[in-house]
Each structure stands twice: as C-alpha cells, then as structure tokens.
Amino acid sequence: MATLEHSVPRTAGGLLEWFTSVDHKKIGILYLSSALVFFVLSGILALVMRSELAQPGLQLVDRQTYAQLFTMHGTGMMFFFGTPMVIGLANYFVPLHIGAPDVAFPRLNAFAFWLTLAGAVMAFAGFLTATGAAAFGWTAYAPLSGDAYSPGTGADLWIIGVALSGVAGVLAAVNLLATIFGMRAPGMSMLRMSIFNWNIVVTSILIAFSFPALTVALALLWADRNLGSSFFEPAGGGDPVLYQHLFWFFGHPEVYILILPFFGIVTEIIPVFSRKPVFGYKGFVFATLLIGAYSFSVWAHHMFTTGAVDGPFFSATSMLIAVPTGIKFFNWIGTMWGGKIRFQTPMLFCAGFLFMFLMGGITGVFLASPPLDYFVHDTYYVVAHLHYVLFGGSVFAMFAGLYYWIPKMSGRMLSEGLGKLHFVLLLVGMNAAFFPMHQLGIDGMQRRIPDYPASFGYAQENLVSTAGAFLIALAVLVFFINLFVSLRRGPLAGDDPWGGYTLEWATTSPPPHHNFHRLPPIRSARPVFDERRENAQAGPEGGSP
Amino acid sequence: MTRLVRPISCMALLVMVGASACVPQAPSVQGRAVNQLYGIFAVIASIIFVVTAALIALSMLRYRAKPSDDALPAQFEGNVKLELIWFAIPTVIVVVLFILTLQKLDVVTERAPDPESIIEVDAYQWGWSFTYRGEGVNISGGPHNDPELVVPIDRAVAFEISAEDVQHSFYLPRLLIKRDAIPGRTNRVDVEIDEPGRYIGKCAEFCGLLHAEMNFVVRAVPPLEYRAWLNERKQDDGNA
Numbered sequence: 001m002a003t004l005e006h007s008v009p010r011t012a013g014g015l016l017e018w019f020t021s022v023d024h025k026k027i028g029i030l031y032l033s034s035a036l037v038f039f040v041l042s043g044i045l046a047l048v049m050r051s052e053l054a055q056p057g058l059q060l061v062d063r064q065t066y067a068q069l070f071t072m073h074g075t076g077m078m079f080f081f082g083t084p085m086v087i088g089l090a091n092y093f094v095p096l097h098i099g100a101p102d103v104a105f106p107r108l109n110a111f112a113f114w115l116t117l118a119g120a121v122m123a124f125a126g127f128l129t130a131t132g133a134a135a136f137g138w139t140a141y142a143p144l145s146g147d148a149y150s151p152g153t154g155a156d157l158w159i160i161g162v163a164l165s166g167v168a169g170v171l172a173a174v175n176l177l178a179t180i181f182g183m184r185a186p187g188m189s190m191l192r193m194s195i196f197n198w199n200i201v202v203t204s205i206l207i208a209f210s211f212p213a214l215t216v217a218l219a220l221l222w223a224d225r226n227l228g229s230s231f232f233e234p235a236g237g238g239d240p241v242l243y244q245h246l247f248w249f250f251g252h253p254e255v256y257i258l259i260l261p262f263f264g265i266v267t268e269i270i271p272v273f274s275r276k277p278v279f280g281y282k283g284f285v286f287a288t289l290l291i292g293a294y295s296f297s298v299w300a301h302h303m304f305t306t307g308a309v310d311g312p313f314f315s316a317t318s319m320l321i322a323v324p325t326g327i328k329f330f331n332w333i334g335t336m337w338g339g340k341i342r343f344q345t346p347m348l349f350c351a352g353f354l355f356m357f358l359m360g361g362i363t364g365v366f367l368a369s370p371p372l373d374y375f376v377h378d379t380y381y382v383v384a385h386l387h388y389v390l391f392g393g394s395v396f397a398m399f400a401g402l403y404y405w406i407p408k409m410s411g412r413m414l415s416e417g418l419g420k421l422h423f424v425l426l427l428v429g430m431n432a433a434f435f436p437m438h439q440l441g442i443d444g445m446q447r448r449i450p451d452y453p454a455s456f457g458y459a460q461e462n463l464v465s466t467a468g469a470f471l472i473a474l475a476v477l478v479f480f481i482n483l484f485v486s487l488r489r490g491p492l493a494g495d496d497p498w499g500g501y502t503l504e505w506a507t508t509s510p511p512p513h514h515n516f517h518r519l520p521p522i523r524s525a526r527p528v529f530d531e532r533r534e535n536a537q538a539g540p541e542g543g544s545p
Numbered sequence: 546m547t548r549l550v551r552p553i554s555c556m557a558l559l560v561m562v563g564a565s566a567c568v569p570q571a572p573s574v575q576g577r578a579v580n581q582l583y584g585i586f587a588v589i590a591s592i593i594f595v596v597t598a599a600l601i602a603l604s605m606l607r608y609r610a611k612p613s614d615d616a617l618p619a620q621f622e623g624n625v626k627l628e629l630i631w632f633a634i635p636t637v638i639v640v641v642l643f644i645l646t647l648q649k650l651d652v653v654t655e656r657a658p659d660p661e662s663i664i665e666v667d668a669y670q671w672g673w674s675f676t677y678r679g680e681g682v683n684i685s686g687g688p689h690n691d692p693e694l695v696v697p698i699d700r701a702v703a704f705e706i707s708a709e710d711v712q713h714s715f716y717l718p719r720l721l722i723k724r725d726a727i728p729g730r731t732n733r734v735d736v737e738i739d740e741p742g743r744y745i746g747k748c749a750e751f752c753g754l755l756h757a758e759m760n761f762v763v764r765a766v767p768p769l770e771y772r773a774w775l776n777e778r779k780q781d782d783g784n785a
Contacts, residue, residue: 144711311654342609372583377749
C-alpha cells in the first residue's frame with residue numbers, strides 16, 4: 001500500500017497541457033475522448049434515422065437529409081469513432097504493456113491525433129454548408145460521388161476529411177510498430193507480449209498497407225470532381241468498378257482493424273477474470289496473423305453483385321477466415337474452462353461480446369457465398385450482420401476494455417451497479433435493434449432508404465428496431481453518468497484492482513509521467529501474476545516493495 | 546456432459562427450423578437453388594451457433610467463482626491436440642459449404658443458350674427502361690409510374706443490365722436475385738419463373754434522392770399469353 005499517495009488522480013496542469021502534450025497517455029485519452037464524442041454524434045444521427053423508419057411515410061426528415069444522416073453515421077462510426085478508439089487504446093496501453101516509457105515518436109503521435117481530429121471536424125463541417133454534408137453513403141461509390149451527381153462543398157469536405165484521418169492512421173500505425181519492435185523492456189520477447197499487443201501489431205500492419213489504397217481512391221475521386229479527370233467516369237474511359245476495388249482493398253482490412261484490437265482486449269480480460277492463463281497463447285497469435293493475412297485477399301466479396309469479380313476465389317478466401325476466428329472462439333472457451341470466473345462488469349461485456357460476435361460471424365459465412373449474397377446483398381440483412389460484428393463485437397468489447405482500464409487511467413473505479421445496468425440495457429437494446437433487421441433483409445428491404453410503403457409489411461420489425469435503438473441510447477447514457485460520477489467520487493482503484501497479469505498493473509493508477517518507477521522481472525506473458533505469486537510464497541505480507 | 550446433449554440438440558433443431566422458415570420459397574429455378582443453399586447453410590449454421598453458444602454458456606455457469614473460494618484454479622496453458630481438432634473441424638465445414646456454393650453458383654449464373662426473350666435493362670436516376678431485343682418493345686417509367694414488364698413462365702428470360710448515369714442494382718426480392726447496373730458495363734442474369742404472378746422489383750444500390758422509389762413490376766404469365774401481349778405491344782408501339 002506504499003503507492004497509495006500516487007493513486008490519487010491529479011488534475012490536469014491547465015487546459016494548455018492537453019493541446020501541447022506529447023505524453024502517450026494524454027494523447028491516448030484525447031483519442032478516446034474524441035472517439036467517444038463522435039460515437040455519440042454518429043449515434044444521434046442513427047436515432048434520427050431509426051425514428052424516421054419507425055413507421056411508413058416521411059415524417060421527420062426529407063430524403064436529402066436522410067442520405068446525409070446515413071452517410072455521416074457510417075463515416076463517423078468507422079473513421080472518427082472506431083479507428084481512433086483503437087489507436088487511442090493502443091496509444092495508452094501498448095507502451096505500458098511492453099514496459100516502455102512512451103511511444104517511439106511522441107511528436108508524430110501528437111501530430112497524428114490532431115490530424116485525425118481536424119479530418120473529423122472537416123467532414124462533419126459539411127452539415128454547416130448550404131448544401132449539407134456528403135450524401136453518398138460512407139462508401140462514396142463513384143460516379144454517384146462525382147461532381148455531376150453530388151455537387152456541393154460537403155462532398156469535398158468529406159473527401160479531404162476522411163483522407164486526412166487516413167494519413168493520420170498510417171502515421172499512428174508506423175509509430176506503434178516502431179514502439180513494439182524497438183522499445184520492449186528487457187525480457188519482453190515477442191512471445192511474452194500481451195495478446196492485445198499482438199493484435200495491435202497485426203492491426204497496425206493492416207492500417208499501414210490498406211489506408212494508402214483509400215488515400216489513392218479519395219485522391220482520384222477528388223481529381224474527378226475538381227480537375228476534370230475521369231478515373232471513375234465511363235464517359236471519359238474510366239471505370240466505376242475500379243473505385244470499388246480500391247475502396248474495398250482498404251475497406252475489408254478496415255473491418256479487421258476495427259475488430260482485432262477488440263479480440264485482443266477480450267483475450268486480456270477473460271484470463272484475468274477466469275484467474276487462468278490464456279488457453280493456447282501461440283494459437284491466438286497464429287490465428288491473429290492468419291486473419292491479418294487473409295483480410296487482404298477477401299475484399300471483392302463486397303462486390304459479388306457487380307458481376308465483375310471472380311466469385312469462387314473471393315468466396316473461398318472469405319469463408320476461410322471463419323477458421324482462425326473459430327480457433328479464437330474455442331480458445332476463449334478453453335480459457336474459461338476450469339477457471340473461477342468473476343462476473344464483474346468487464347467480464348459481463350466479454351460474455352455479451354462472445355454471443356453477439358458469434359451471431360455476426362456466422363451470418364458472415366452466408367454473405368461469403370455468392371448465390372446467397374446475390375439474394376441479401378445491399379439489404380438490411382447486411383446491416384444486421386455488420387452491426388452484430390461491429391456493435392455486438394467491437395462496441396461490447398470496447399466497453400469491456402473501458403470498464404477494465406478506466407480505473408488504471410483515472411485511478412478510480414467505475415460503479416459496478418451502473419455498469420451492470422448499462423450491460424443489460426445494451427444487450428436487450430442491441431438485439432431488439434438489430435435482430436429484426438435479418439428478417440427485413442430477407443423480406444427485401446434495401447439499405448439506405450428513408451421510407452417504405454405500408455404494403456411491403458416492414459412496419460412491425462422497424463418499430464421494434466427503433467425501440468431497440470433508443471434502449472441502446474439509454475444504455476450509453478447510463479455509461480456516461482457512471483463515467484462522470486465515478487471520475488469524481490468513485491472508490492480509489494489502487495495499482496491492481498482486478499488481479500491483472502500485464503505490466504500496466506505493476507505501476508500506479510494513473511501511471512506516472514514515464515510510466516514505471518520499477519519493472520517486475522519479465523519471465524512470462526504474465527509478469528505481474530508471477531511477481532504476485534512469488535511474493536505470496538515469500539511471505540504472508542505480499543504487496544509490492 | 547451427456548445429459549446436455551438432448552437439450553442442446555433440441556435447441557439446435559428449433560433454431561434450425563426458425564432460420565430456414567424465414568426465407569420464402571422462390572417461384573423460379575434460380576431462386577429455388579438459392580432456397581436450397583440457404584436451407585443447408587441455415588442447418589449447419591444453427592448447429593454451430595447452438596453448440597458454440599452452449600459451450601460458452603456452460604463454461605460460464607459451471608466455472609463461475611464461488612464467493613468463499615479464494616484458491617487459484619489449475620493453471621493450464623493449452624492443449625495442442627485439442628487446438629488442432631478445432632482447427633480441423635471448421636476447415637472441413639468451410640470446405641463443404643464452399644463446394645455446395647460452387648454447385649449452386651453454376652445454377653444461378655447459368656446462361657440459357659436460347660432464352661425466350663432478351664430484355665435490355667437500363668437503369669437511370671430514377672427509373673427503369675426495359676427493351677425487348679428484336680421485338681421493338683420498350684417499357685419504361687419511374688416513381689409513381691412504376692414500369693410493368695411481362696415475362697413468360699417456364700421459359701428462360703435473359704436480362705442484360707446496365708445503367709446510364711450512376712450505379713443502380715436490379716433486384717427482385719421474391720426471386721432472391723440481384724445484379725448491379727453499372728454504367729459502361731453489362732451484366733446478364735437469366736431467370737426462369739414457374740408461377741404466374743406479379744413480382745415487385747427494386748433498386749438495391751443507393752443512387753441518390755429517389756432511390757427508395759425506383760420500383761418496377763415483373764408480371765409472369767403463361768407463354769401463350771406472353772406472345773399475345775408482345776404482339777399487342779408491338780402494334781401499339783408501331784402505331785404510336
């Protein structure tokens with residue numbers, strides 16, 4: 001208990017410090033805060049959409065506004081919430097997990113964050129222009145996104161904003177790779193790294209190699225719009241399908257960028273709360289590498305209906321991804337098997353993740369089969385699938401990670417009661433919102449429509465889905481109440497509130513400026529566990545020296 | 546463990562029935578192939594879902610910590626043999642699903658050597674133009690004036706799909722098919738409907754303001770009636 005005086009949260013040294021800091025922890029918190037702001041903003045856009053769809057007829061918004069809503073909902077969630085959330089968590093915890101004082105390039109780190117935020121603000125600033133924000137979907141398919149069909153400043157702001165955040169993503173990824181390969185503490189071999197770090201290695205490689213394809217697609221699109229080129233205009237010899245190839249060569253790895261780190265988080269939390277080591281460490285690493293490799297060869301399964309891609313090849317590679325994903329599932333089960341599982345909030349969210357992601361993963365295999373994809377592509381079936389993966393998967397795992405790590409970042413525990421309430425509301429809300437969408441898609445409801453005739457029989461499922469969306473909003477509200485109350489009045493966390501394994505639990509909460517006053521010896525993937533056990537065997541006192 | 550086999554298999558059966566029943570039977574040769582494939586996928590997916598979910602639930606319920614028990618559980622770190630087994634099982638399942646996919650892919654993409662009619666589909670913002678090749682018949686229309694084309698039952702009809710401006714997608718929900726309409730490219734889809742009726746068509750790829758209103762109707766009639774309709778249309782169009 002000698003470290004108690006360090007665990008009292010310190011107030012920030014003035015607002016200016018947040019703008020000028022190059023400390024990876026401060027930048028990590030900036031990333032997380034900005035990501036959560038865009039999570040809420042994009043979520044509000046979704047609530048307006050769900051309200052419009054609750055019953056047949058156009059009640060709330062006109063068609064043009066609706067198109068802006070779904071475009072910016074997807075854009076905000078993918079580029080300004082999902083990716084920054086991943087980079088933010090990596091920023092904060094990668095150096096701590098490998099026993100390093102900071103990232104390899106702290107100034108580049110700060111630059112990447114401010115560039116991301118600038119891009120996000122720019123894209124959303126479209127709402128302030130006379131013609132509104134971009135309105136061609138987050139995928140911005142050409143030629144619809146060209147100047148002839150989408151005139152207006154909002155579209156150009158979108159292109160530049162997304163491109164900036166993409167470049168920032170590459171900078172952050174290179175920084176994380178340099179940190180992990182170059183700054184591990186003595187004894188921290190690659191095969192003693194946390195599984196979270198392994199997932200960040202693969203995620204960073206995916207970002208570094210896939211985001212440039214997005215930058216190219218956006219640069220060419222911008223040239224088509226503003227310089228009169230015709231890369232994607234058939235009239236000038238261009239090809240709309242080329243845009244889709246470039247976009248999805250980025251877009252599918254992006255899905256793994258948004259899920260692998262969360263696999264990593266779940267793989268950190270389940271062992272700690274089961275009080276066992278991870279089952280099949282090398283299997284996890286192998287499966288992660290395999291998913292990363294496969295993810296570059298599956299992009300055209302988003303394009304089966306174009307009739308311009310090799311269906312069997314992309315079907316085979318897409319289905320094969322189910323194999324390493326399956327390995328992970330069974331290794332998670334193996335980790336819990338024989339354990340003594342404590343169902344505190346982080347573990348509850350992991351449980352939610354396992355069931356929801358299982359559902360999303362399985363419908364993904366349907367979509368990998370071209371005959372079935374011809375049937376459900378671009379319908380609500382796909383919307384259901386992607387939300388089970390990215391909401392049921394990534395967002396549940398994100399909340400698990402936040403409940404697990406906010407005590408480390410703030411020094412104070414979040415409320416268990418509110419956390420459980422948050423979990424139950426989110427689980428019920430998510431299934432009410434997204435499960436009926438499978439049936440809507442099967443019954444022929446296309447994506448991206450503001451309205452449907454009553455005669456199509458979609459009203460009931462849509463009403464349930466809208467009710468679910470508002471339950472999700474309520475759940476998120478409970479989370480923010482929990483966050484604000486606990487940051488002020490939560491009980492002190494101490495260094496290691498969960499009985500953790502990895503190095504972040506060997507330092508104070510929050511960690512000091514250079515992270516560690518001393519490091520425990522690193523002889524396995526669980527250095528903090530090892531030291532705790534040795535101390536317990538050495539004497540009844542235990543505790544850190 | 547063995548006493549759980551019955552409830553789990555009952556559950557799997559229930560999910561299976563639910564998952565297969567939600568897809569309507571398509572009244573076409575190609576659609577039925579999709580129905581069959583979806584049915585097989587649904588059965589296998591239901592088994593995987595229920596077994597995996599049951600294992601997750603079982604491990605959570607069985608190994609939850611008891612309040613007073615503070616001792617560390619056994620610290621085992623893996624089992625290579627087990628991991629190889631659960632590497633092999635999904636691989637086998639995926640290979641089976643892939644082979645089934647290939648078979649049905651041939652059915653849904655097969656081109657009839659001699660289709661009864663070739664209909665050129667031209668999508669635009671926001672409507673459809675259908676031209677019966679060699680017949681001099683064109684049907685077109687947009688929102689609030691949905692075009693209605695007529696096709697014969699029990700005969701293959703080929704649709705050659707393209708677009709004038711932005712990308713659209715030719716989608717017949719009840720027939721379980723869809724193919725993109727892309728400017729500068731042509732996609733062909735053959736359909737053989739076997740039940741007379743009116744089938745609603747939609748645009749599935751977001752194409753701007755009136756995307757949701759870009760509907761059309763395919764009316765399937767017996768071959769003789771189709772010929773009669775075609776001749777009548779030819780005269781109408783010729784007189785116009």
